[in-house]
Amino acid sequence: MSGRPTGGRPVIGGVRSAFAPWEDPDVAPLVRFEGVSKRFGDQAAVEDVSLDIHEWEFFALLGPSGCGKTTLMRLLAGLETPDAGRILLRGEDITGLPPHARPTNMMFQSYALFPHLTVAQNVAFGLRQQRLPRREIAERVEEMLALVRLEGLGRRRPDQLSGGQKQRVALARAIAPRPRILLLDEPLAALDKKLRDETQFELMRLQHELRMTFLIVTHDQEEAMVVADRIAVMGEGRIVQVGRPAEVYEAPANRYVAEFIGDVNLFEGQVTASTGQSVSVVSPAADLVADSTQGFAHGQTVWIAVRPEKLVLHQDQPPRGPNLLAGEIREVGYLGDWTIVMVATAPGRTVRVALANTARASTRPLAVGAPVWLSFAPDAAMVLTA
Structure with a gap:
């Protein structure tokens, strides 16, 4: 069984990767959306979405504001009712069940802590709703506070906590009732970047x-890439692509995904040759060659997509050949681990290059206005048709 390596314990994580129950046809999903649609007036928030989410999976719905990702989550939580389709949990139709009858719990973006209750009382709120014995509630609260590393803070009130601590209280409250699936609605949006990065690994x-x-x-591509086993990229209420983080980054389904997931340089051109192993393209920027097993028609318009870190920057002119672009440095941005270089190339376009700073200092600084040349290997490029 793909999802359970030896010993029965799942290996969780997008790049840590023996965990792949979706690749096993004998493994039924935990959650299944079947042709689900939801409209608000004339606006389609979710349009004919079919999607499987597996048990123990860390799954991300990723897309810009208004793409339908939050509506899809609220449909699963029972906070919205679909206009068409159904939602299954372990094969049981839960479409008509009210929120309290579903084995789900949601952590809201605003945290929604009760200001008049202590930390411990906030965490215990859902447990009291379940009418658990007082002793069991107390033990569960202590367990949850230890799990989110808030031991000793149970008597504080929310206004006595930092933003990161409030986020942990909200998380502890959401997981305390032990839902079958935890729904996280932009849970890290209110945190500063350093704390957000740390909290991703905590999650x-x-x-x-x-x-x-x-x-x-989430709308944060980096956040989804870090935490998720799989990502569903959404656009205009539909699922555009589902895959592991590396799959959607290195093999995007179209230009929308390529541009939304990270940075990308797109070169439009026409196919001059297609061998089943590579494709040659003539573009205004240069003659380009990319590896591709897909067949293309002569003259077909395609886009060669190259990530900034896949480009090689040359300060001295290399030998002529395909995938070589001449240009001039327009801007240089130093980010510590990376240097971003914006290069103006013919015919009047700007190409983004990311250079890893593996040495403490450069022996040859990059000067604005200096001529440079860019190149990339054929296997570093992606060929997109839409």
Whole structure:
């Protein structure tokens, strides 16, 4: 069984990767959306979405504002009712069930902590709704606070906490009732970048320790890439592509995905040759060659997509050949681990290059206005038709 390596414990994580139950036809999904649609007036928020999410998976719904990702999550939570289609949990139709009857819980972007309750009382709120014995509630609260590393803060109130601590309280409250699937609606949006980066790995640790299915909604590509086993990229209410983070980054389904996931340089051109192993393209920028097993018609318009880190920058002119672009440095941005170089190339376009700073200092600084040449290997490029 793909999802359970030896010992029965799932290996969780997008690049940590024995965990792939979606590749096993004998493994039924935990959640299944079947042709689900939802409209608000004349606007289609979700349009004919079919999607499987597996048990123990950390799944991300990723897309820009208004793409339908939050509506899809709210449909699963029972906070919205679909106009068409159905939602299955373990094969059971839950489309008509109210939120309290579903084995889900949601952590909201605003955290929605009760200001008049202590941290411990906030965490215990859902447990009291379940009418658990008082002793069991107290033990569960202590367990949850330890899990999110807030031991000793149970008597504080939300206004006595930092933003990161409030986020952890909201997370503890959401997982305390032990839902079958935890729904995370932009959970890190209110945190500063450093804390957000740290919390991403905390979420992964928690999900692994709890052996719980997490579904996160985010517009942050980096966040989705870090935490998720798989990502569903959404656009205009539809699922555009589903895959592991590396798949959607290195093999995007179209230009929309390529441009939304990270940075990309797109070169439009016409096919001059297609061998089944590579494709040759003539573009205004240069003659380009990319590896591709897909067949293309002579003269067909395609886009060669190259990520900034795949480009090689030459300060001295290399030998002539395909995939070589001449240009001039327009801007240089130093980011510490990376240097971003904006290069103006013919005919009047700008190409983005990312250079890893592997040495402490450059022996030959990059000067604005200096001539440079860019190149890339054929296997570093992607060929897109839409």
